[in-house]
Each structure stands twice: as structure tokens, then as C-alpha cells.
Amino acid sequence: MTRSHTNTKRLAVLGLFAALAFGIYALESLIPNPIPIPGIKLGLANIISLIVLKKYGLRDSSLVLTVRLLLSALLFGSLMSLLYSAVGGFLCIFGEYLINRFLHGKFLPVTAILGAILHNAGQIAVAMIITGTPGVIIYAPYLAVAGIITGLLTGLLAVMVLKLIPGELFS
Amino acid sequence: MNDTDAKNKTLTKRAIILIILIGVIMTLSVIFIIISGRYSSDRKTATIYVDGSVYMTIDLLSSDDTIIEVTNSKGNINHIQIKDHNIRMLDSDCKNGLCVSQGWADNSLVPIVCLPNNVVIITGSKITENGGNEYDAISY
Numbered sequence: 001m002t003r004s005h006t007n008t009k010r011l012a013v014l015g016l017f018a019a020l021a022f023g024i025y026a027l028e029s030l031i032p033n034p035i036p037i038p039g040i041k042l043g044l045a046n047i048i049s050l051i052v053l054k055k056y057g058l059r060d061s062s063l064v065l066t067v068r069l070l071l072s073a074l075l076f077g078s079l080m081s082l083l084y085s086a087v088g089g090f091l092c093i094f095g096e097y098l099i100n101r102f103l104h105g106k107f108l109p110v111t112a113i114l115g116a117i118l119h120n121a122g123q124i125a126v127a128m129i130i131t132g133t134p135g136v137i138i139y140a141p142y143l144a145v146a147g148i149i150t151g152l153l154t155g156l157l158a159v160m161v162l163k164l165i166p167g168e169l170f171s
Numbered sequence: 172m173n174d175t176d177a178k179n180k181t182l183t184k185r186a187i188i189l190i191i192l193i194g195v196i197m198t199l200s201v202i203f204i205i206i207s208g209r210y211s212s213d214r215k216t217a218t219i220y221v222d223g224s225v226y227m228t229i230d231l232l233s234s235d236d237t238i239i240e241v242t243n244s245k246g247n248i249n250h251i252q253i254k255d256h257n258i259r260m261l262d263s264d265c266k267n268g269l270c271v272s273q274g275w276a277d278n279s280l281v282p283i284v285c286l287p288n289n290v291v292i293i294t295g296s297k298i299t300e301n302g303g304n305e306y307d308a309i310s311y
Contacts, residue, residue, distance in 0.1 A: 080286075104178075106186070107186040110189050117196065131284065131291055132220075132222075132223025133282070138282060140200075141201070142200070148196070
């Protein structure tokens with residue numbers, strides 16, 4: 001009885017987070033990009049990935065990420081943009097999982113920064129393969145700097161949001 | 172009590188290692204961006220890649236002002252403008268238009284890339300057999 005109750009709650013909360021991640025992603029795509037380098041963006045949806053990763057683990061955060069990627073590809077993007085965001089997103093979440101374990105769930109912004117760097121590295125790798133242009137790697141330093149700044153921002157926001165969410169939501 | 176203290180110390184150490192790593196990545200990237208900015212002035216050739224292969228190579232020093240229309244395998248159209256020995260993506264039917272907002276090629280070492288339409292403009296300093304760019308080899 002209790003077990004099925006927790007499972008139902010878990011499913012509901014994860015669904016909520018998936019919807020939130022998608023909503024944040026959709027809102028962010030409305031903000032014009034001030035920096036004319038492809039691949040640079042705030043990545044605010046990573047806040048949700050971080051929270052779910054910290055509270056539920058790799059499996060559930062991968063699920064939430066998959067839902068968000070599929071929804072956004074269906075509504076906004078193309079198969080190509082799905083490939084970019086999927087490779088970046090999963091590289092990011094696996095990296096964040098390992099680093100978060102290494103740090104025992106503490107120093108979340110550090111995890112977020114390294115995750116953002118990995119996300120951008122994944123996108124560059126896909127760009128190199130798809131365009132067949134190794135020169136795209138020249139973007140790497142720009143994307144690394146961008147990842148450090150946006151990762152720090154999303155990491156700090158994730159910490160703040162976690163403080164605001166009542167603990168019984170995850171119990 | 173002591174256990175928690177010791178654990179916190181280890182975790183802080185681990186965090187510091189990672190922060191140093193981030194610092195190293197940041198420093199290297201900034202150094203690279205500054206250096207690449209210095210070498211950006213002597214652009215002499217431009218190579219246009221469409222769908223991953225060389226579409227054409229232009230000698231910017233001798234070329235006249237013109238507009239080139241490039242169509243990729245999916246039928247997407249990009250217009251590339253050459254003016255005053257400089258090159259830029261004039262317009263593109265891609266969704267985000269980032270390639271157009273990248274502006275003229277001499278502003279940085281970064282190639283002008285239109286990812287959705289798979290069109291890339293790389294500027295280089297000399298013409299070589301494989302189409303004029305600074306890389307030793309490009310394989311497709």
C-alpha cells in the first residue's frame with residue numbers, strides 16, 4: 001500500500017518536473033540570443049535536471065530529460081536539433097551524475113559548470129561529425145567559457161530552488 | 172562528529188580540485204580567444220563548404236564585390252556576400268539565422284557556420300591544393 005503510494009507520488013512529481021523542464025525550455029527559446037555563436041544559450045532547463053538528479057538519481061533524471069527532448073523536438077525543432085540536444089544533454093547528465101557522486105551531492109554549482117562544459121563539448125562533437133568540418137572545434141573555447149558562466153548560473157539557481165521546495169515533496 | 176568533519180574536509184578538497192580544473196579550462200579558453208583575435212586580420216582566401224564538401228574557394232584579395240547563392244542538398248538557400256575583400260552570410264532561410272548575425276569573416280578566426288543548412292565559410296591565409304585553409308589535412 002505504502003509502496004504503491006510512493007510510486008504514484010514519484011511518478012506525479014517526476015511528471016511535474018518534466019513539464020517544468022519543457023516549460024522552461026520553451027520560454028527560454030523565446031529569448032533572442034545576444035551572442036552570435038551557435039550552441040550558446042542559458043540552458044535553464046538544466047536546473048530541473050540537477051534537482052531531479054540530486055533527489056532521484058540518474059535513471060529518473062534521464063527519463064525527465066528524454067521526455068523534455070522529445071517534446072521540444074516535436075513542437076519546435078527538427079530531427080537534427082534533437083540529435084544535437086540529445087548528445088549534449090545525455091553527456092551532461094552522465095557527467096553530472098558522476099561528479100555529483102564524487103562530491104556526495106554537495107557543491108551543486110561545480111557539478112553544474114562541468115555538466116555545461118560537457119554539454120557544449122557534446123554539441124561540438126556532433127557539429128564536427130554532421131558538417132564534416134573539423135574547423136568547428138575553433139568554437140570550443142567560446143563554448144567552454146559560455147558553459148562555465150551559464151553552468152554557474154544554473155547551478156546557483158538550482159541550489160536556491162531546492163531550498164524553496166518543501167522537503168515532503170520528495171519523501 | 173569527527174567523522175562528519177573529516178568527510179566535509181575530503182569533499183571540500185574534491186570540490187577545490189574540480190574548481191581548479193574549471194579555472195584551467197577557463198584560462199586556456201580565454202588565452203586561445205585572445206590569441207585567435209590577433210591573427211584574424213590577414214584573411215586572404217575563403218572556402219565555402221556545403222554538405223561537408225568544398226563548394227568553392229574564393230581569393231578574397233582579387234575578387235570583386237558579389238553575392239553567391241548556395242543551395243544545399245535539401246534545397247535550403249544561403250546568400251553569401253563578398254564586399255571589400257571581406258565575406259559574410261548575407262541571408263539564410265534557416266530558422267535561427269545565427270550565421271547571418273556572425274557578421275563579416277574578419278571579425279574573428281571563427282568560421283561562419285550555418286548548422287541547420289550545413290553551410291560553412293572558412294577563411295584562411297593561403298590557397299592550398301585542398302581548397303585553401305590553414306589546416307594540415309581535412310578528411311571527409
